[in-house]
Amino acid sequence: MNTSKTFKLDGKTVPFEDGDTIMDAALRAGEYIPHLCHNPEFTPHGSCRVCIVAANGRQVSACTQPAAEGIEVENSTEQIMSQRRTLLQMLFVEGNHICPGCEKSGACQLQAVAYYTNMLSPHFTHFFPQRSVDASHKDIAIDFDRCILCELCVRASRDFDHKNVFAIDGRGINSHLVINSASGKLGDSSFSASDKAAHVCPVGAILPKHKGYEKPIGERLYDRKPISVVGDVAAHDQDQEQ
Amino acid sequence: MVFNRQRDLLDMVRNFAHFFVHESCGFCTPCRVGCSLMKDLIDKVHAGHAGQYDLDEINNIGILMRTTSHCGLGTTAANPMLDTLNKLPEIYQNRLKHSSYEPAFDLDAALQDARDITGRDDPGAHIGTES
Numbered sequence: 001m002n003t004s005k006t007f008k009l010d011g012k013t014v015p016f017e018d019g020d021t022i023m024d025a026a027l028r029a030g031e032y033i034p035h036l037c038h039n040p041e042f043t044p045h046g047s048c049r050v051c052i053v054a055a056n057g058r059q060v061s062a063c064t065q066p067a068a069e070g071i072e073v074e075n076s077t078e079q080i081m082s083q084r085r086t087l088l089q090m091l092f093v094e095g096n097h098i099c100p101g102c103e104k105s106g107a108c109q110l111q112a113v114a115y116y117t118n119m120l121s122p123h124f125t126h127f128f129p130q131r132s133v134d135a136s137h138k139d140i141a142i143d144f145d146r147c148i149l150c151e152l153c154v155r156a157s158r159d160f161d162h163k164n165v166f167a168i169d170g171r172g173i174n175s176h177l178v179i180n181s182a183s184g185k186l187g188d189s190s191f192s193a194s195d196k197a198a199h200v201c202p203v204g205a206i207l208p209k210h211k212g213y214e215k216p217i218g219e220r221l222y223d224r225k226p227i228s229v230v231g232d233v234a235a236h237d238q239d240q241e242q
Numbered sequence: 243m244v245f246n247r248q249r250d251l252l253d254m255v256r257n258f259a260h261f262f263v264h265e266s267c268g269f270c271t272p273c274r275v276g277c278s279l280m281k282d283l284i285d286k287v288h289a290g291h292a293g294q295y296d297l298d299e300i301n302n303i304g305i306l307m308r309t310t311s312h313c314g315l316g317t318t319a320a321n322p323m324l325d326t327l328n329k330l331p332e333i334y335q336n337r338l339k340h341s342s343y344e345p346a347f348d349l350d351a352a353l354q355d356a357r358d359i360t361g362r363d364d365p366g367a368h369i370g371t372e373s
Binding site for chain 1: 263264265266267268269270271272274275276277278279282302303306309310311312346
């Protein structure tokens with residue numbers, strides 16, 4: 001292990017190893033860079049753009065940018081935080097994210113990152129897309145209204161479960177999550193509640209059935225401490241199940 | 243690009259805005275959502291319902307797309323808007339109403355249903371009409 005290589009993250013020295021991205025090195029050093037589509041267990045994706053940082057003055061996504069010796073990375077400047085806030089507002093108006101009625105509220109990564117970046121309103125005009133709920137599976141329900149196209153379920157089902165249950169179809173603003181079965185319904189696919197893909201959704205799009213609102217307000221994942229301290233939803237999946 | 247004097251350059255910008263909504267692949271947030279927001283704002287300017295606030299929004303969204311998009315399409319999709327806002331602001335200014343904020347619809351026209359139902363057409367049943 002070669003820890004002699006370092007870069008600067010907001011002025012702090014962060015060691016890295018060959019092959020690390022800026023995100024890998026920062027997370028290992030206990031430094032939080034806001035992210036949604038990144039999960040350390042999966043190949044980096046770089047689509048949500050929430051982990052945007054300035055590396056030597058150039059805007060890059062920390063989850064896909066290789067760490068390099070001596071670079072100066074800005075993570076918490078007002079300019080970067082403002083860009084993240086706007087990206088989150090875009091994600092909020094693009095789908096139908098009704099936090100007060102959502103089962104995942106309080107334990108949702110989108111909501112937690114929005115709080116972390118001090119996003120106080122959706123700002124833009126809502127798109128109010130028409131999407132339906134898929135409740136065909138006996139153990140898991142999918143609410144497409146809350147999907148943020150992070151492709152974590154796509155990657156988990158393809159790379160871990162080797163089932164290829166999920167994919168993104170369509171282009172541009174019409175991109176949407178689809179299910180690999182003849183009917184397009186989850187119930188007719190090979191998906192199971194024990195799949196990795198059932199436990200990686202950062203928002204309330206893929207939810208277990210037969211229970212709901214079990215944890216009262218005040219005891220949910222991000223109720224007492226911010227996401228920068230608590231970490232990702234997926235990392236706490238076992239706690240949530242209990 | 244070369245245009246003669248008859249060309250309405252806002253039409254050209256609008257054409258680009260609609261083109262890039264269609265052309266965005268949808269992978270990254272700033273391009274996928276930004277192109278659609280941009281199209282709606284340019285349409286708003288074109289319809290004569292925009293104010294200075296909307297022009298600032300076009301500029302802000304354009305800069306975000308340019309700096310945070312994943313690929314070259316997203317980083318340049320806002321160029322037609324950013325360049326014309328910078329170099330030819332009059333093509334936007336000519337379409338603005340004078341206030342800093344304008345609703346996306348005609349307030350007085352929206353009251354027509356209510357006027358029909360109540361049978362009123364007196365000045366008190368109109369809004370924003372100078373008389």
